[in-house]
Amino acid sequence: MFDRLLDSQPYSLRQVEKDALLLPALKDLTRFHYERCQPYAQIVDAAWGGVQDWQGLSDVPFLPVQIFKEHALTSTTAPSMILQSSGTTGQTPSQIFVDSETAERQSRALVSTLRPILGDSRLPFLAIDTKDVIKPNNLTARGAGVLGMMKFGARATFALTSDLEMDEATVRRFVESNRGRPFLLFGFTFLVWTKLFGQFANGELDLSDAILIHSGGWKKLEDQKVSSAVFRASLRQRFNLTKIFNFYGFVEQIGSMFVEGPGGFLYPPNFTDVIVRRPGSWEVAEDGEEGVLQILSLLPKSYPGHNVLTEDRGTIVTTDGGLGNRLGKAISIAGRVAKAELRGCSDVIAAETVPQATR
Amino acid sequence: MNSMLFEAEGRRSDISAHVLRARIDASRLSLPAPFDPDRVSLVASIADVIVRWKGDVAPGIKYLGFWTRRAALRHLERNFLERCPADTLSRPRGMVFHLPPKNVETIFLYSWILSYLAGNANIVRMPQAVGGDVMRVLDRVIAALDAAHDPSQMFVHYPADNDLSEMISAHSDARVVWGGDAKIATFERMPLRNGGKSIWFGDRSSLCVLDGAVVAALDGAGLADLAQRFANDIFLFDQMACSSPHALYVVGRAPEHLAAIKALLDLISQEAAGKGSAVAAGHQIAKMTAGFSAAASGQATEVLWRAPQLTSIISETAARADRSVGGGFLSVVFLNELAGLNDLLRDKDQTITHFGFATSDIRRAAERHLGPGVARWTPVGLALEFDSIWDGYDILMETTRLCRVG
Missing domain, CATH: 3.40.309.10 (Aldehyde Dehydrogenase; Chain A, domain 2)
Known part of the structure; x- marks a missing residue:
C-alpha cells in the first residue's frame, strides 16, 4: 500500500480513491502503535474508546502534537535518531524517535514528493544554514530538514558560519562554479530572508538557475510585514530567482511535505492527508471553513505521529480541483491558533519584580 | 518616579513620590473608630448604585451590590463587635497598603472596603486598566470620598518599581498582598513602618x-x-x-x-x-x-x-x-x-x-x-462569593488592633 502510494505521482489520486487507500493503512498503523507504545494505547483507550473498526479517516484517533513535548512516545526498540522541535526558549521541545525503517520511509517520501520539482539527478546543494545544524544527536527540525535534503544534493555547501553569519565568499564561489545548470537552495524562510536576501545587494548574485525550497514559520516575517508575495517578488528582483517553493511541514512528521503548487496553495502528497477541525467541538469543518489542521501521514512507524492535530489554522480551498493536474485537497494556512490569556488570582508574572542587579 | 492618582469621573493625575509620601503620612493622623457611620453609609451607597444599574450587570458586580447592602454591613459590624473581647477597644491600624491581583478585578474593592470600614487610611495599587463595571463602582467611590473631603483614601497606579513600593511600605502600618507566591517574595523584602503587619495571599x-x-x-x-x-x-x-x-x-x-x-x-x-x-x-x-x-x-x-x-x-x-x-x-x-x-x-x-x-x-x-x-x-455555587474571612484571615481583625482598657 505504502509502496504503491509512493511510487505513483504525488497528487495523482482523487480524494475518494485516496481515502479508500489511506483508511486501511492508517487503521493498521494505529493498531501497530497501539500494540507497541503503552502510553499511546492508554490514550486510545481513555480518549477514543479503544481500537475500533473506524469507518472514515476522520474517525481514526489523533493526538494533539504538543503531547510529544510531554511524553517520550516511541514504538521502536531501536531508535537511531532523536529529533527535537526547535522550540522557543523556555519551552520543552518535542522528542521524536526515529529508527532506520522510519528514516528510510521519510527519505523515500521526500524523493517522491520532490521528484517533480528537482528531477531524478542529484543537484548541487547550497544550504542556507550552518553545518552545525546537523549535529548527529538530538537533531532540531531545521537540522533534520537540511539532513533530509542533503540526500538530493551531490555535495552540500553551507552558506552560513557557525554564528549564522553569511559566508559570502563561499556562496559566491558556489554560485560561480554552478553557473548554467540547475542547483538547489534550501533553508528556513527566515534565514533565507534575513541572511541571503539581506546580505547581498541587487544583481550581486545570479540565482536564475536555482531552485529554492524553503519552510518554517512565517510569524517572524509577518512581524516584519513580509508576505509570501513580497518574499517572492523581492527574491526575483534581487537575484532573478523565480523557482521558489514554500512547503508546510513540522518535526513531528518529518518527511511529509505539503509543497506549494498551483494557485499558491499547499498540496498533501498521496501518502498524507489533511482534515480541518472546528476548535473546541473538534468536528470536521466544511471545505472553505477555517479551522485547526489535522495531518495524517503513513510515514511514522517508530513513534505514533501518524495522525496529529497541529496548532496551525488553515482551510481546505478545493478538493480534486485539478489545477496543474493536482487532485486531492489543496489548502491554505493562516497561521498559529490564538493562545489564551486566562485571568486569575495569581499574577502570571511577578511584574512587581525589578531584577535587583539593575536597580 | 511618579504615580497616577485615580480621581473622580475617570480622571488621572500625576503625583510625585514626595507629594504621595506627605499625603500618606498626613492620612493616618485623623482616623475614625471601626464602623464609623459615615464610612458605613459611603460603602452602602455602592449597593444603592449597583441596584439601580440598568442592563446586564456582571455576576461579580451583582454580588458586590449584595455584599454592600446596609443590612449586610450591619450584620458584618455586629459580628465584628461580638468578637471584640470585653474591656478592649478595637482601633484602626493606620495606613494600609493594598496590592490586589492584576486579574480578579473585584478583589481590590473588598480588600479596600474592609480596611476602610475598619477605620484605616488606605492606598491601593491599581492595575493600569480596570474593566468598565468595576471602574464605574470605583468612580462612584472616589466621588463620594471627594464629597466627604476625605483625602486619606488613595487609588494609584505605577509601573513595576521597587523604590516606590519600598517607600509606600515604609510609610504604611499594614499591607495586604494578593497575587501569589512570587509577588509575596518581592514584598517580603520590604519592611513596613514600625514593624507593621502584612497579610499574604499566596498561590492557592x-x-x-x-x-x-x-x-x-x-x-x-x-x-x-x-x-x-x-x-x-x-x-x-x-x-x-x-x-x-x-x-x-x-x-x-x-x-x-x-x-x-x-x-x-x-x-x-x-x-x-x-x-x-x-x-x-x-x-x-x-x-x-x-x-x-x-x-x-x-x-x-x-x-x-x-x-x-x-x-x-x-x-x-x-x-x-x-x-x-x-x-x-x-x-x-x-x-x-x-x-x-x-x-x-x-x-x-x-x-x-x-x-x-x-x-x-x-x-x-x-x-x-x-x-x-x-x-x-x-x-457548590458559592466558591467565588467573597467573605470577610478569606484564606484563613479575618480581614477586619487583621486590619484593626486591640487596646486593653482596664
Missing part, C-alpha cells in the same frame, strides 16, 4: 467534593440546578480564581455513579455554553493535551474532550489530582468515603465546595483536617 487552588449517590438520585431539575451552580464556580474567572475548583472528588463507586457524573459534566458544559464562555483555540488544544497526557501517564481511565467548554478526566482510583489547566478542565476522582478526602488535602488547598452531604459530615471532615491548608468549606 481549590476543589469540590460531591456525594455520588445523592447526585445519581437527583431529578432533571435538581441536576440542572447543581450544574448551574457548579458552572458559576468554574467559569466566572476562566477557572483561574483561587477558589475555583480544578478537581472534583466523588464519594461513591464509578460503576454506579459515573453515568450521573457524566450527565452533570454535560450539563455544566451546556451552562457554560449558554453563558457564552469560550476560550481561545490554543487553550482548547492545551486542555485536550492535558487530558491525553493524563491518560498517557495512567492517571485517567477516561478523557472527555469533545465538549468545547469543559474537558474532564476520570480516575477510578483515589489519588490526588493536581492538574490546574484552567479555562474549563476538571479532574474527576472517585473516593470510597468522605474520610478518604482528608488524606488527599494539601497545604495550598483553599476552598472545598461540597454537595450532597449532611452538615455534620462536612463539619466532621473539616474537624479531621488539622494540618495547614483548607481555609473554607462552602456549598
Whole structure:
C-alpha cells in the first residue's frame, strides 16, 4: 500500500480513491502503535474508546502534537535518531524517535514528493544554514530538514558560519562554479530572508538557475510585514530567482511535505492527508471553513505521529480541483491558533519584580 | 518616579513620590473608630448604585451590590463587635497598603472596603486598566470620598518599581498582598513602618467534593440546578480564581455513579455554553493535551474532550489530582468515603465546595483536617462569593488592633 502510494505521482489520486487507500493503512498503523507504545494505547483507550473498526479517516484517533513535548512516545526498540522541535526558549521541545525503517520511509517520501520539482539527478546543494545544524544527536527540525535534503544534493555547501553569519565568499564561489545548470537552495524562510536576501545587494548574485525550497514559520516575517508575495517578488528582483517553493511541514512528521503548487496553495502528497477541525467541538469543518489542521501521514512507524492535530489554522480551498493536474485537497494556512490569556488570582508574572542587579 | 492618582469621573493625575509620601503620612493622623457611620453609609451607597444599574450587570458586580447592602454591613459590624473581647477597644491600624491581583478585578474593592470600614487610611495599587463595571463602582467611590473631603483614601497606579513600593511600605502600618507566591517574595523584602503587619495571599487552588449517590438520585431539575451552580464556580474567572475548583472528588463507586457524573459534566458544559464562555483555540488544544497526557501517564481511565467548554478526566482510583489547566478542565476522582478526602488535602488547598452531604459530615471532615491548608468549606455555587474571612484571615481583625482598657 505504502509502496504503491509512493511510487505513483504525488497528487495523482482523487480524494475518494485516496481515502479508500489511506483508511486501511492508517487503521493498521494505529493498531501497530497501539500494540507497541503503552502510553499511546492508554490514550486510545481513555480518549477514543479503544481500537475500533473506524469507518472514515476522520474517525481514526489523533493526538494533539504538543503531547510529544510531554511524553517520550516511541514504538521502536531501536531508535537511531532523536529529533527535537526547535522550540522557543523556555519551552520543552518535542522528542521524536526515529529508527532506520522510519528514516528510510521519510527519505523515500521526500524523493517522491520532490521528484517533480528537482528531477531524478542529484543537484548541487547550497544550504542556507550552518553545518552545525546537523549535529548527529538530538537533531532540531531545521537540522533534520537540511539532513533530509542533503540526500538530493551531490555535495552540500553551507552558506552560513557557525554564528549564522553569511559566508559570502563561499556562496559566491558556489554560485560561480554552478553557473548554467540547475542547483538547489534550501533553508528556513527566515534565514533565507534575513541572511541571503539581506546580505547581498541587487544583481550581486545570479540565482536564475536555482531552485529554492524553503519552510518554517512565517510569524517572524509577518512581524516584519513580509508576505509570501513580497518574499517572492523581492527574491526575483534581487537575484532573478523565480523557482521558489514554500512547503508546510513540522518535526513531528518529518518527511511529509505539503509543497506549494498551483494557485499558491499547499498540496498533501498521496501518502498524507489533511482534515480541518472546528476548535473546541473538534468536528470536521466544511471545505472553505477555517479551522485547526489535522495531518495524517503513513510515514511514522517508530513513534505514533501518524495522525496529529497541529496548532496551525488553515482551510481546505478545493478538493480534486485539478489545477496543474493536482487532485486531492489543496489548502491554505493562516497561521498559529490564538493562545489564551486566562485571568486569575495569581499574577502570571511577578511584574512587581525589578531584577535587583539593575536597580 | 511618579504615580497616577485615580480621581473622580475617570480622571488621572500625576503625583510625585514626595507629594504621595506627605499625603500618606498626613492620612493616618485623623482616623475614625471601626464602623464609623459615615464610612458605613459611603460603602452602602455602592449597593444603592449597583441596584439601580440598568442592563446586564456582571455576576461579580451583582454580588458586590449584595455584599454592600446596609443590612449586610450591619450584620458584618455586629459580628465584628461580638468578637471584640470585653474591656478592649478595637482601633484602626493606620495606613494600609493594598496590592490586589492584576486579574480578579473585584478583589481590590473588598480588600479596600474592609480596611476602610475598619477605620484605616488606605492606598491601593491599581492595575493600569480596570474593566468598565468595576471602574464605574470605583468612580462612584472616589466621588463620594471627594464629597466627604476625605483625602486619606488613595487609588494609584505605577509601573513595576521597587523604590516606590519600598517607600509606600515604609510609610504604611499594614499591607495586604494578593497575587501569589512570587509577588509575596518581592514584598517580603520590604519592611513596613514600625514593624507593621502584612497579610499574604499566596498561590492557592481549590476543589469540590460531591456525594455520588445523592447526585445519581437527583431529578432533571435538581441536576440542572447543581450544574448551574457548579458552572458559576468554574467559569466566572476562566477557572483561574483561587477558589475555583480544578478537581472534583466523588464519594461513591464509578460503576454506579459515573453515568450521573457524566450527565452533570454535560450539563455544566451546556451552562457554560449558554453563558457564552469560550476560550481561545490554543487553550482548547492545551486542555485536550492535558487530558491525553493524563491518560498517557495512567492517571485517567477516561478523557472527555469533545465538549468545547469543559474537558474532564476520570480516575477510578483515589489519588490526588493536581492538574490546574484552567479555562474549563476538571479532574474527576472517585473516593470510597468522605474520610478518604482528608488524606488527599494539601497545604495550598483553599476552598472545598461540597454537595450532597449532611452538615455534620462536612463539619466532621473539616474537624479531621488539622494540618495547614483548607481555609473554607462552602456549598457548590458559592466558591467565588467573597467573605470577610478569606484564606484563613479575618480581614477586619487583621486590619484593626486591640487596646486593653482596664
